[in-house]
Amino acid sequence: MPIRLALPAAALLALAGCFGGGAPSQLLTLTPSQSRPAASPQSAGQGAAITVVDPTVPQALRTTRIPVYVSDTTIQYLEDAAWVENPGVLFGRLLGETIAVRTGRVVLDARQYSQDPGTRITGQLHRFGLDPARMEAVVVYDATMPRGAGIVTNRFEARVPVAEATPAAVAPALNQAANQAAEQVAAWVGGG
Template identity: 45%
Template structure:
């Protein structure tokens, strides 16, 4: 009886070193929070023909992951230690764009419905990370506005100085830069 009582805890202790329920969670998870968002209870209506469809921007491989890129020089990229995005930066940026445009209350905004008529906003997220050369958070977005066969493109960018390459400084700076770009895009879309 005593032997059984000692064997079970010993086996459980041995197995605990072998079983992993997932990757280690980083110290910091970053998200984007809109500085302009619709008030609770606000409504917008319209038709699909007049709606604005905000698509998730494409992004190159260094931005298509949940790690926060650090541009060391023109050819070298590292990732910020112990820090990750809560989801892909392109998806976070799409939601931020949609919320910023919705806050204006002047148009119906739909996300990821390529079949809907109306104005489509798509593009490419070129940068959303820390630039070690300039010690700044950088968000750069090439927007594509398409409606009725007419296409227009424009590049938007915002940089925010960062004192140190740590999540507690880089995270808020990236949020500020992303909100500045989202506001510029919302002004452009109208």
């Protein structure tokens, strides 16, 4: 019996170490504004699927913390706020779900496909945090996809007002901005 208790205690101590001495009281995530219904199978012919690759992110977003863009050259992090995963992974998943709902096409995660990824959507998530000067949650994403014999790229930006610089205010605003940016990308993908 003491061995069983020692293992969970060790796991909790390891988790606490990840967050600088204390685990956060809650972790934040993104949720799509619309989701595909359950039990609605889809199929795609050769080359007809879309594969969404998790966006690359700058060093400031290679963390579960929420950046506060104090100036063009200074970034801080919002106190007591942590994502459940890296924001690039969260946004990639949200983007895939949004494209599937908005376009009706089969959308695959880059880790899912085995032979035929179809159209690959790649990109970079440049900003995903709080702009305190304008008190807005901001999401900036550059998307790239093949079109015809070449490739096309486009920048998408969404901003949502934030009442105060707290996790309770910033997280829902970032979720809304992420959904707006994902809907812009889905409209662009669907139009091509």
